[in-house]
Amino acid sequence: xxxxxxxxxxxxxxxxxxxxxxxxxxxxxxxxxxxxxxxxxxxxxxxxxxxxxxxxxxxxxxxxxxxxxxxxxxxxxxxxxxxxxxxxxxxxxxxxxxxxxxxxxxxxxxxxxxxxxxxxxxxxxxxxxxxxxxxxxxxxxxxxxxxxxxxxxxxxxxxxxxxxxxxxxxxxxxxxxxxxxxxxxxxxxxxxxxxxxxxxxxxxxxx
Numbered sequence: 338x339x340x341x342x343x344x345x346x347x348x349x350x351x352x353x354x355x356x357x358x359x360x361x362x363x364x365x366x367x368x369x370x371x372x373x374x375x376x377x378x379x380x381x382x383x384x385x386x387x388x389x390x391x392x393x394x395x396x397x398x399x400x401x402x403x404x405x406x407x408x409x410x411x412x413x414x415x416x417x418x419x420x421x422x423x424x425x426x427x428x429x430x431x432x433x434x435x436x437x438x439x440x441x442x443x444x445x446x447x448x449x450x451x452x453x454x455x456x457x458x459x460x461x462x463x464x465x466x467x468x469x470x471x472x473x474x475x476x477x478x479x480x481x482x483x484x485x486x487x488x489x490x491x492x493x494x495x496x497x498x499x500x501x502x503x504x505x506x507x508x509x510x511x512x513x514x515x516x517x518x519x520x521x522x523x524x525x526x527x528x529x530x531x532x533x534x535x536x537x538x539x540x541x542x543x544x
Contacts, residue, residue, distance in 0.1 A: 344473065344480070345454035350415070350445035353433040357392075360420045361385050370420035371450040377421040384426035387515075391430040391523070397438060401527050404534040405438040410541045411475040413443045417456050417485075418468040420448075423511060424487045425468040427518045431526050432470060443475075459483055472537055481540045484533060488525035491517050 351359065363369055364385035369377040397405075414436060418425035429446070436444040449456050449467050456465045469485035487495070494517055499505065 344415075344471070345452070345458055347415070347445075347447055347455060348451045350447050353429070353436075353444055353446060356429075356446035357388055360388060360426075363420050370448050372419075372421065380421035380423060384420060384423060387423075387426040388430055391427065395431055395434055395523050397431075397434050398527055401435065401531045401534070402438050404531055404538075405435055405442070408439050408441050408534065408538060408541075411441050411443070412537075413445060413473040413475055415445050415447060415455075415471040415473065416468055417447050417449050417452065417459070417471075419450065422467050423515060424485075427515070428468055428485075428487065428526055431523050432468075435530060461486060474541060482533060482537050484530075488521075488529050490525045490529075491521065 359370070360381065364382045367378055367382065369381045371377070414432070416425075416429060416432060418429060433444060436442040447455065449465060453465075456467070456469065459469050459471055460466075461469065466486040470483060471480055472482045472484075473479070474481050491514075495510075495514065498510070498513060502509075
């Protein structure tokens with residue numbers, strides 16, 4: 338479905354390389370992009386390592402690559418996240434590799450808490466969940482789709498896990514979440530985007 342809402346002004350956006358540089362520098366300084374708690378600082382440190390690992394290991398499969406390369410419209414992909422966001426560290430490197438497949442895709446990374454009006458326009462079940470990707474058709478200046486905060490198959494495991502383990506601690510939940518990501522090896526997000534790209538192409542062709 339085409340979303341005609343106006344995109345709020347973005348405070349500041351970054352390329353993927355600049356975004357990584359910020360996360361790595363925050364990790365070295367034992368800091369965080371927002372919410373300077375011990376938990377957020379620790380998460381930023383771990384996420385810096387996750388980003389480096391996924392950057393090195395992830396390869397976009399041929400089916401998804403061909404889907405992306407066939408996009409003829411000019412798109413801007415805005416991804417909202419924070420340095421401490423575990424799902425962001427798992428997914429953003431994959432999204433960046435997707436964007437590299439086609440020069441028609443302009444990837445912009447923004448920090449959530451510096452762009453509250455933006456995230457509040459794209460809530461997930463009423464929450465400021467990140468990462469959140471917003472796909473904009475530059476020719477029509479319309480939002481043609483969104484994605485996030487995690488692949489649906491992993492979200493289903495999260496929902497089942499929380500339902501079956503109502504008293505689980507946050508630390509145990511996080512350990513299981515990243516174990517699922519590690520076992521999945523980026524397959525879930527790549528399979529999901531193969532379908533999403535087709536939907537976005539259909540919207541482009543029928544606008």
